[in-house]
Structure formats: structure tokens, C-alpha cells
Amino acid sequence: AQTVTQSQPEMSVQEAETVTLSCTYDTSESDYYLFWYKQPPSRQMILVIRQEAYKQQNATENRFSVNFQKAAKSFSLKISDSQLGDAAMYFCAYRTHSGTYKYIFGTGTRLKVLA
């Protein structure tokens, strides 16, 4: 069975600085998807970025980028130029390439942005 691990329960970053959130996963599959979701206090889940395992190039969305290390089964999220609005819970998620579209979520990292 697949597992997703986020080892940082909480992180803090100064406004305008850069922070990296860690995520590791375990799977025996070769093709899959990985995601980072943001959950602000409203509790609405917001997709931040997604990575397809067969693509070697790291995904980037504006200030958000990932460091995808397939062999190490690592998928970290880098947030550059942190803003107060980035404060939220961040969840790493895994999804198989085909099938039921079931997502497996990590335990989350609470990001605090300090003014």
C-alpha cells in the first residue's frame, strides 16, 4: 500500500523569504501523480501544484516549485517570496496513474508566515 509522510508538523517563514516543505512517499508503482494542496482557515482545499511521475522536469507554478526525486521518493515544495496569504496547512498527496483516482494524503504541515 502507498503511504505519504510529512515529517514537519509546523514550519515558519519570514515574509518575502523562501521555505521548503518536505514530503516522502512509498509506492511500488512506476507511474503516479503527486500533489501539494493548501488548506487555509476556510478549510477549502486548493490545488497548489501537481507532478506527474513520468515527467523528470520539476513542476513550477509562479512562486511555487517542487523538487521531485523519484528514486528517493521525495517530493518537496518550495515557496519563494512568501506572503502572508500563504499561511495555511499544506498537504502532500499521492494518486495512482489509473484506476479510482483515490488520493492518499500526508499528515500536513502548518505553515506560519511572519510579518
Add this chain to the structure above:
Amino acid sequence: GAVVSQHPSWVICKSGTSVKIECRSLDFQATTMFWYRQFPKQSLMLMATSNEGSKATYEQGVEKDKFLINHASLTLSTLTVTSAHPEDSSFYICSATGPSGKYFGPGTRLTVT
């Protein structure tokens, strides 16, 4: 973009009663919807996969007789918590597979007194 709504957003019910939560895909058809449960400061735990026109698939440890799921149409799935107990108090989130991936509803906070 694709939108998923949930109703109600917050419900309080007495212990022993049943409560129904609706999940709707507003501008797309969803043959598959998912129900998650999230305890405070914890992750989302998948409860069941709801398939239109067929029985839901429950995750291990989830009581199917307690959490009744009905996916009666391509835009509506319902979760009924039967004989609710205080330990069922939680945040319930649905999601639907849409045209460009997975879309989450805003969640329903259930408080059982």
C-alpha cells in the same frame, strides 16, 4: 472553473439522530465522488468512493451502515450519518473528479451534541 458545493456548511444534531450532507458538482458531471473525514489538526481520511448508479466502496474500518452514501445522479452524492454520536463530530469533505482533475467541496462541519 469546475465547482463542487456542499450543503449544509455546518450542522448541529442531537445524539441518536441522522443527518444528511449533500455534495454537488455544479458545472460538470461526476461519475465518481469521494467522501473524506478530517479531525481537527489532522489529515483527510478517505471514507468511501461514491459511484453513480452503483454501491459505494468503503475504506477499511468505515461502517457502511452508519455512513450511508447515495450517488443518485451525475451531479449529486449524499452522505447520511445515521444514529449520530458525539464521536462522529468532524469535518466532512467531498470531492469529485472533473474535467481537469479533482475538485473539493468546501466541507461540512458536523457537531453531534
